[in-house]
Amino acid sequence: MRLTHLIFLLYFFNLFNCKQVKFELAKIEGEQIQITDTLIASSEIEAFIKPYRNHIQKDLDSVLAYSANTYSKNDGALNTALGNFMADAIYSEANPIFKKRTGKNIDMVLLNHGGIRSILSKGNVTKRTAYQLMPFENSIVVVALKKNQIDSLINYLIRKKRPHPISKLKLTINGNDKIIDVKIKDKNIKSDKIYYVVTNDYLYNGGDNMTFFKTNDSLYVLNYKIRNALIDNFKKIDTIKPVIDNRFIQIK
Known part of the structure; x- marks a missing residue:
């Protein structure tokens, strides 16, 4: 027993x-x-x-729709067929979700021209097409804006003069960049109305200098990626054939 204690003490002192x-x-x-x-x-x-x-390759290459022609984001001055299609598709897919959650309708859509990363080629449209058009993980958000923010949004479009994809907004300007007519859903903009605008999280956070989104009344996050909305829209369309129209034009 003593030997055990001695060994323990030796170990203790040696350790310290x-x-x-x-x-x-x-x-x-x-x-x-x-x-x-x-x-x-x-x-x-x-x-x-x-x-x-x-498995992934098979899923990406599954045919969802057909594109009647080849469309580019550079085929128009202030609006393009491809941009119009994308903005209209986002409205079509996001509005039912927003309506179900809030009881309200989306008033308009604004995306960014630079966010379109590919052409839409003539022929079969697949999930891979959506990844090529929108390779980023940008998600859909709905921002509640008052008239002064809407005015800033419109002035931004006039100042930049780029075919940023828009839907449900109609803007006509003259040769001096003055507004001839502007409407949302074919109605004049009202000072006492809250407008629910769809965009993506990148733009909401100030991307492309769209700072007017930050001074908002409310923000609704749909947890729905832009790319997934495009895929869902492809599945509902047999033939894609968008056009350049008069949603944003300049009369000189």
Whole structure:
């Protein structure tokens, strides 16, 4: 028993008398590995991911609709067929959700020209098409704006003169950039009305200098990605054939 106590005491004193070892970083070494087609693929990894890759490819390439022509975001000055289609599609898919949750209707849509990242090619339209048009994870939000914010929105469109996708807003200006006519859902803008405007989270947070969204009355997050809304809209349409119209024009 005494021997056990002696061993314990020796261990205890030895533990507390030991000096702590202090480690210091001496150097850092690194190596850059180029990811090129010269790297030899692992057959085991390839075999593991193959069924997942095939499933994703099949899903992305499933045909949802047909595009009557090839449409570009640059085929018009102040509005384009592709931009019009995208804005109208977002309105069509988002409004029922917003209506169900709030009992209110969306008044208009404003997206950004730069957010369209691809043409819409003539032929079959698939989920892959939606990912090409909108590769970002931008989500739909609805912003409640008063007349002074709507005025700022309209002045922004006139000042920038880019075909930002819009829906349910009609704007006509003259050669001096003065407003000839402006309407939302074919009605004059009222000073005492709250307008519910669909945009995406990037623009709401000031993207493309659209700062007027931040001075809002209320914000509604739909948890619905722009890309998913496009896919849902593709599924409902047999043939896509949008046009350039008079939703934003300049008369000179």
